[in-house]
Amino acid sequence: MSTVTDTAPRTGAVRDQSRPAGQALAGTGTLFRFALRRDRVRLPAWVVAIVFLTLSSVKKATDMAPEDPEKAADMVKTLSGPAMLAMTGPEHYLSELTPASMLSLLMLGYGAILAGLMSVLTVVRHTRADEETGTAELVRSGVVGRHATLTAALATAATADAVLGLLLAGTLPGAGLHGATAGGALLYGAAITVIGLVFAGVAAVTVQLSAHARAASGAALAVLGAAYALRAAGDVGTGAVSVLSVLSPIGWIQRAYPFVDNRWWPLLPALALAVGTAAAGYVLSTRRDVGAGLLPPRTGRRGASAALTHPLGFAVRLHRGLVLGFSAALLVLGAMYGSILGDVDDMLKDLDDVREALAEAGGTLVESFASTVMLVVAVVASLFVVMAALRPRSEETSGRVEPLLATGLSRTRWAASHLVAALGGGTLVLLLGALGLGLAGAASVGDGDLFADLLGAGLAYAPALWVTGGVAVLLFGWAPRATALAWAVPAYGFAVGYVGKLLDLPGWLNDLSPFGHIPQLPATELRWTPLVLLTLVAAALIAGGLAGFRRRDLEAK
Amino acid sequence: MNASTTATAAAPSAASTTAISVSGLVKTFGSTRALDGLDLQVATGEVHGFLGPNGAGKSTTLRILLGLLRADAGTARLLDADPWHDAVALHRRLAYVPGDVELWPNLTGGEAIDLLARLRGGMDVKKRAELIERFDLDPTKKGRSYSKGNRQKVAIIAALASDAELLLLDEPTSGLDPLMEVVFQDVILQAKAQGRTVLLSSHILSQVEKLCDRLSIVRLGRTVQSGTLGEMRHLTRTTIEAETDGPVTGLEQLPGVHDLVTDGARVRFAVDGAHLDAAVRHLSGVGLRSLVSHPPTLEELMLRHYGDELSERGHTSAGAAADASAAEGSPR
Numbered sequence: 001m002s003t004v005t006d007t008a009p010r011t012g013a014v015r016d017q018s019r020p021a022g023q024a025l026a027g028t029g030t031l032f033r034f035a036l037r038r039d040r041v042r043l044p045a046w047v048v049a050i051v052f053l054t055l056s057s058v059k060k061a062t063d064m065a066p067e068d069p070e071k072a073a074d075m076v077k078t079l080s081g082p083a084m085l086a087m088t089g090p091e092h093y094l095s096e097l098t099p100a101s102m103l104s105l106l107m108l109g110y111g112a113i114l115a116g117l118m119s120v121l122t123v124v125r126h127t128r129a130d131e132e133t134g135t136a137e138l139v140r141s142g143v144v145g146r147h148a149t150l151t152a153a154l155a156t157a158a159t160a161d162a163v164l165g166l167l168l169a170g171t172l173p174g175a176g177l178h179g180a181t182a183g184g185a186l187l188y189g190a191a192i193t194v195i196g197l198v199f200a201g202v203a204a205v206t207v208q209l210s211a212h213a214r215a216a217s218g219a220a221l222a223v224l225g226a227a228y229a230l231r232a233a234g235d236v237g238t239g240a241v242s243v244l245s246v247l248s249p250i251g252w253i254q255r256a257y258p259f260v261d262n263r264w265w266p267l268l269p270a271l272a273l274a275v276g277t278a279a280a281g282y283v284l285s286t287r288r289d290v291g292a293g294l295l296p297p298r299t300g301r302r303g304a305s306a307a308l309t310h311p312l313g314f315a316v317r318l319h320r321g322l323v324l325g326f327s328a329a330l331l332v333l334g335a336m337y338g339s340i341l342g343d344v345d346d347m348l349k350d351l352d353d354v355r356e357a358l359a360e361a362g363g364t365l366v367e368s369f370a371s372t373v374m375l376v377v378a379v380v381a382s383l384f385v386v387m388a389a390l391r392p393r394s395e396e397t398s399g400r401v402e403p404l405l406a407t408g409l410s411r412t413r414w415a416a417s418h419l420v421a422a423l424g425g426g427t428l429v430l431l432l433g434a435l436g437l438g439l440a441g442a443a444s445v446g447d448g449d450l451f452a453d454l455l456g457a458g459l460a461y462a463p464a465l466w467v468t469g470g471v472a473v474l475l476f477g478w479a480p481r482a483t484a485l486a487w488a489v490p491a492y493g494f495a496v497g498y499v500g501k502l503l504d505l506p507g508w509l510n511d512l513s514p515f516g517h518i519p520q521l522p523a524t525e526l527r528w529t530p531l532v533l534l535t536l537v538a539a540a541l542i543a544g545g546l547a548g549f550r551r552r553d554l555e556a557k
Numbered sequence: 558m559n560a561s562t563t564a565t566a567a568a569p570s571a572a573s574t575t576a577i578s579v580s581g582l583v584k585t586f587g588s589t590r591a592l593d594g595l596d597l598q599v600a601t602g603e604v605h606g607f608l609g610p611n612g613a614g615k616s617t618t619l620r621i622l623l624g625l626l627r628a629d630a631g632t633a634r635l636l637d638a639d640p641w642h643d644a645v646a647l648h649r650r651l652a653y654v655p656g657d658v659e660l661w662p663n664l665t666g667g668e669a670i671d672l673l674a675r676l677r678g679g680m681d682v683k684k685r686a687e688l689i690e691r692f693d694l695d696p697t698k699k700g701r702s703y704s705k706g707n708r709q710k711v712a713i714i715a716a717l718a719s720d721a722e723l724l725l726l727d728e729p730t731s732g733l734d735p736l737m738e739v740v741f742q743d744v745i746l747q748a749k750a751q752g753r754t755v756l757l758s759s760h761i762l763s764q765v766e767k768l769c770d771r772l773s774i775v776r777l778g779r780t781v782q783s784g785t786l787g788e789m790r791h792l793t794r795t796t797i798e799a800e801t802d803g804p805v806t807g808l809e810q811l812p813g814v815h816d817l818v819t820d821g822a823r824v825r826f827a828v829d830g831a832h833l834d835a836a837v838r839h840l841s842g843v844g845l846r847s848l849v850s851h852p853p854t855l856e857e858l859m860l861r862h863y864g865d866e867l868s869e870r871g872h873t874s875a876g877a878a879a880d881a882s883a884a885e886g887s888p889r
Contacts, residue, residue, distance in 0.1 A: 212701060299697035300664075304671035308664075314672060318661065399659040403712055406623050406653035406725075407677035410645045554625040556616070 027144035031152035035126050036159070043160045046118045050192075051167045053114070054107050058177045061103035065178075072097050078346045079105075083339035083444070086232040089254045090245065092261075098179030100259035103172075104188060108258070111192050112250045113228060115164060116199035119157040120220040123203035126153035129213035131291050140290055150204060150285055154278055157200035165193030179259055187267075188258040194267045197274035198249045199224055204281025211293035227251075249273055311409055315417040318395075319388050323425040326384040327432045330377055334436025337373040338454075341437075342444035344369045363523030366445060370437065370454060371520040375497050377433035378461035378515060382468045382490040384429050388422030389472035393483045396555055411550055419473060419542065426465045434458020450522075457521035463534035464493070467514035470541025477548025480555060489514065576601045576723055576754040577622065581631035584617055584778075591617045593778035594631065599756055599771075604749050606765035606772030607758040608859065614778040615758040616656065619727050622756075623653060636723060649678045652716035656728035656758075658708040660700030666711045667696030673715040685718040691740050705732035717744055724748060724755045730764065742767055762856055774859070789858055794827040796851040797836065802844030811836055822846075 036043075064079075066072050076094045078084065085091060093105035127149055130136040136149060169189030173180045199220065206219040227248040234245025245251030255266045288294050307313035340347070344366050348355050355365065363371070392415050395401045405411060438454035472486035479485075493515035496505060510516035514537075517530040577599035584592040592614045599605040609615050620626040622635050624644030633640050638647050660669050667689075674680035689696055692710045703711070709732050716724060730741050738761075745755060745768050759765050765772055766786065773783040782789060794815065799805075805824050809817050813832030818825045828836045840848070853861075 297702050298699065299695075300668065300699055302665070302667040302696045304664075304668040304675070308668060309672050309675035311676070317664075321663075399655070399657060400661060402620075402623075402625060402655050403653060403658065403673055403715075404676065405625060405644075406648055406651075407673055408645055408649045409676045551627075553627055554620070556620060556625070 022145075024145040024147045025151055026148060027142065028148040028151045028155070031139070031144065031148055032155045035152050035156040039122065039125075039156065039160075043118070043122065043156075046114075047160060047164045047167060050111060050114045050118070050164055051171060054103070054111060054168060055171060055175050057103055057107050058099070058175050061106055062099040062176075062178065064106075065097050065099045065102040074346060078343050081340075081343060082236045083336070083440075084343075085235045087336060088235075089231070090235045090251075092257060096260050098259065100172075100177050100179035100181075100184060101257075103177060103180075104184075104258050104260065108188065108191065108254055109228065109231070109250060111168075112195040112253060113224065115161060115192050115196035116224045116227075117221070118164075119161060119196045119200035120203040120217055120224065122157040122160060123153045123200050124207055124213050124217045124220070126156060127204075128207040128210075128216045132211065132213050134291075137290060146286065147282060150281060154200055154204060157203075158197060161193045161196030161200070164196065165189035165191075168192055181259065181262075184259040184262050187256055187262055187264060190264075190267060191253040191256050191258060194270045194274065195249060195253050198270050198277070201274040201277030201281065204278050205284060208281060208284035208288060209293055209295050211291065211297055311413050311417040312420060315421040318391065319418075319421040319425055322384060322388060323421075323429065326381070326425075326429040330380060330429055330433030331436040333380065334373075334377055334433040334438075335440040336436075337376075338437040338440025338442075339444050341366055341370060341441040341450075342446065368520075368523040370441060370450075371457060371523040372498065373437060374434065374454070374457045374461065374521070375515060376494075377437065377458065378430060378464060378518075379490050379494045379497070381426055381430040381433060381461070382465050382493065382515075385422055385426035385465045385469045386472050386486050386490060388425055389419065389469040390476065390483050390486060391422070392418045393476050393480060396480070399556060402554070402556060405554065412546055415473070415476075415546055415549055419469065422472075423466050423469050426469065427459075427462045430458055430461055430465060431455070453522040456526070460521050460526065460531065461515070461518050463531050463538060464514040464518050466538035467534050467541065468493075470538040470545065473545030474541045474548070475545070477545035477550075477552070480552070574601050575599070575634075576603075576636060577605075577756060578634045579618065579622075579631070582618065582621065582628050582633060583630040584614075584621065584626060584628055591778055592621075592628070592631075595775060595778055596780045596783070597773055598783070599754060601754050602749075602752050603770040604745065604755040604757060604768050606769035607756055607775070608760065608762075608765060608772055609758075609775035610760065613775045615775060616727055617778075618775075619653075619725055619756070619758060622725060623648070650721060651723040651725060652677065652719045652721035653725045654709075654712045654716045654727065654729040656731055658712040660703060660708050660711060662699065662701035664700050665697055666694060666700065666703060666707065669700060669711050670696065670715045670718070673712070674719055677719055677721070679720075680715075680718040681720065685714065688714040688718055688744070691744070692737060706734065706737065709733055710737070713741065713744075717748065722753055724753060726755065727758045728760070729757070730759075730761065738764070762854070762859065790830070790852050793853040793858055793861055794829055795833055795853060796825070796827050797840075798825045798849040799823070799840050800846040800848075801840060802846065805840065805843050808836070808839060811839060 064075055066075060076097060079088070080091050080094055087109075088105045089109050093101050127136075130139070130149070139149070166189060169182075169186045172185035172188060173182050202223050203216070203220040206223075207213075207216040209219065210216050227250045230248035231245040231251035231254065234242050234248070234251060237244065245254075249270050252266045252270045256263050284294060305313075308317055348365060348369070392401070395404075395418075401414070405414060434455050434457065437458070438451040441454055442448055442451035468486070468489045471489050472483065475483045475486055493513040496510050496513050497515050500510065514534055517534055519525065519527050519530065575598060577597060579595060579597040582592045582595040582597075583590070595614060595618060597607070597618065607615055607618070617626065621628050621633055622640050624640045624642075624647070627641055635647055636650055640647060660666070664672070670685065670689075671680075674685070692714060694707060694710045694714065698707075700708070709729065713729055716726075724745075730738050733741060742764065745757070748755060749768075755768075757765070757768060769786070771783070771785050772789070774781050801822050801824070804822060805819065808814055808819075808824065808826065811828075811832065812835075813829035814836055815827045815829075816825075824840075826836075837848075
């Protein structure tokens with residue numbers, strides 16, 4: 001019995017070898033099944049999340065496509081503003097306003113980003129990441145053809161994309177979305193599948209270029225970002241500028257207009273691009289060695305600058321990338337929300353429950369909306385603070401801190417320098433979010449005074465960020481294995497502060513969150529007492545955490 | 558000035574002749590006893606080998622000496638100071654090379670060397686350049702693209718380019734190729750000639766044989782033997798091969814003789830150091846034609862200490878091996 005099962009794969013391998021044409025692909029089936037097994041949680045989670053996100057927009061899309069022609073005309077006017085078009089898609093979707101076409105407009109672009117992200121990460125994980133860790137070498141020494149790894153990786157991504165598309169096509173017509181025809185849903189699903197394939201192909205190229213997985217996914221995601229930015233610019237622009245969307249594969253699939261025109265042909269160039277990029281990936285892969293990239297590895301300085309060898313300079317260097325990333329993201333996020341601030345009154349006219357919730361905070365509708373946006377900005381900034389404040393922990397568990405703390409650097413100075421970077425960086429990130437919101441908000445409302453108000457509203461959240469960082473430090477000092485609990489602070493702050501507003505939660509639940517004590521500027525008055533108290537709490541948490549770290553064992557790798 | 562130099566050199570205090578003094582050190586991780594009363598004495602200026610299998614407690618000892626871990630019991634003194642309370646002051650006087658060097662992926666090797674060396678309080682720039690040349694390291698590569706051996710070189714160069722008076726090296730050459738191993742030995746001998754103290758944890762026996770003045774063998778968190786290689790050899794068995802004029806009889810009745818093989822006029826046996834004289838006299842009584850003796854190698858020394866443990870494990874519990882490796886692994 002056991003002999004039978006033992007020999008079965010072996011005969012398969014021999015058969016592959018005996019066919020010269022199949023040699024380059026030998027082992028693909030096994031690798032493909034192995035990849036699916038490795039991703040048995042990850043990929044279903046991605047697919048379900050994207051489908052869920054799409055279906056959960058059904059209500060929003062229905063609200064935004066009112067049947068009353070007058071209201072509908074208002075909505076079209078609001079949505080055809082440049083800021084809204086940049087965030088959604090081409091204006092043509094508004095020519096036939098139904099809940100289904102509204103969902104297409106709102107979600108096809110975001111769905112494309114998510115499907116692209118899933119595909120890129122999947123392909124990189126099963127090709128370059130394995131090569132970088134060296135496991136690919138082990139695999140390639142077996143009966144595995146030259147193209148088997150890439151083929152298996154692409155097949156894995158394609159499987160996920162196909163399942164995602166089918167699920168969308170199958171669920172959208174039954175989701176209570178008015179105007180969702182079966183044919184339109186099929187096209188919607190196919191568009192998402194095809195754009196996923198495009199970025200799987202893009203990743204197949206980028207993984208050949210650099211020897212590092214991070215650089216490979218970074219390059220592919222840069223293409224994804226550029227594709228989205230091109231279509232945004234093209235959809236907003238007129239005349240020659242509008243051609244830009246035609247340069248973007250996301251622009252192509254959006255022009256299939258599911259639930260509007262239901263055109264299939266725009267998917268063809270996207271499909272051709274997917275095939276072309278994948279083919280380019282195969283060709284490039286034959287021009288390099290396993291483990292090496294086509295581009296030579298970048299080298300750097302022979303020695304350290306004076307700034308780098310100062311503890312603080314070193315911490316800043318380690319946090320630099322994250323600070324820049326979060327700063328850019330929050331600047332854009334703030335600007336996006338800011339640019340629609342002028343339209344808030346129109347947009348929320350018919351959403352009574354939201355208006356009521358916002359009105360509770362006080363101030364005008366614009367002000368209370370801005371203060372809610374500021375909470376979102378602050379929570380995102382606090383994600384940075386948690387990541388950065390927990391960096392010492394990952395330095396510790398990776399074993400990198402051991403030689404560092406065997407020098408003249410004390411534990412306190414080392415941890416404190418990371419903290420300065422985390423709290424200072426967090427404040428900077430927060431400020432940039434507020435800057436984006438302030439600049440774009442003041443411009444869209446046409447009120448210059450709003451700029452300073454919004455900047456101040458952002459800064460008011462800084463003590464909440466410091467408390468969040470303080471909780472992370474306290475855990476790091478006293479319960480280093482439980483540092484992940486620090487994530488509960490932003491999660492709870494968001495849940496209570498944002499979602500809780502709609503649910504009318506008791507006040508003490510809000511008081512448990514550091515964000516709950518921040519005065520909701522500009523909707524309410526500035527009160528200094530909670531800010532000072534929060535700062536003191538943060539200082540106490542940090543002092544306690546550092547004291548704990550000074551007296552505990554360092555955990556070694 | 559001259560007088561003061563002579564004074565310090567001529568009259569070293571009793572304490573300053575001992576660089577490391579550890580006694581009865583105990584450290585537990587959960588239910589694992591990584592150190593179980595370990596003793597270690599390292600004299601100033603000597604190269605001291607710290608030998609033992611994986612999980613014996615070598616790295617844990619070094620981490621306690623660095624103040625990264627706090628001992629549960631026992632005392633540890635390093636350069637006349639307390640390794641936990643005076644950690645920072647001590648670290649300016651010592652350099653450390655871990656057995657598994659991890660570098661920052663975005664920093665070049667050169668940057669990492671400077672970072673580690675300057676945070677300790679500076680280094681000899683000429684020495685740095687010389688070591689980079691000798692170890693054949695490309696300092697412009699990023700940390701993530703270095704192999705294990707090259708990461709090891711970065712830490713070795715950062716440690717040896719300093720003027721630290723004490724070097725704590727935890728299996729420093731793991732991952733280095735034999736050529737680099739030779740360079741390493743050369744550099745350590747140089748450091749020794751400069752009067753620096755070196756504690757070298759290792760399980761490469763030839764390295765210890767070449768470099769170390771004295772050595773300590775640890776097993777299951779306890780020191781089982783300490784001394785010079787010569788002293789240890791004296792305590793162990795020498796292998797004798799001899800050809801005699803006639804057949805040798807009665808050798809098996811002598812105390813301390815083991816593994817006797819007789820083949821006519823040829824004999825081969827092992828004899829305990831204390832009984833070597835009697836055995837050789839017995840042979841010369843018959844008439845010696847040729848005599849070959851092998852001093853015990855370090856391998857044999859180690860096997861002698863771990864031999865019982867190995868057989869014990871085989872009989873009593875297979876879990877002992879897992880326990881021992883868990884001791885090394887548990888700080889994770």
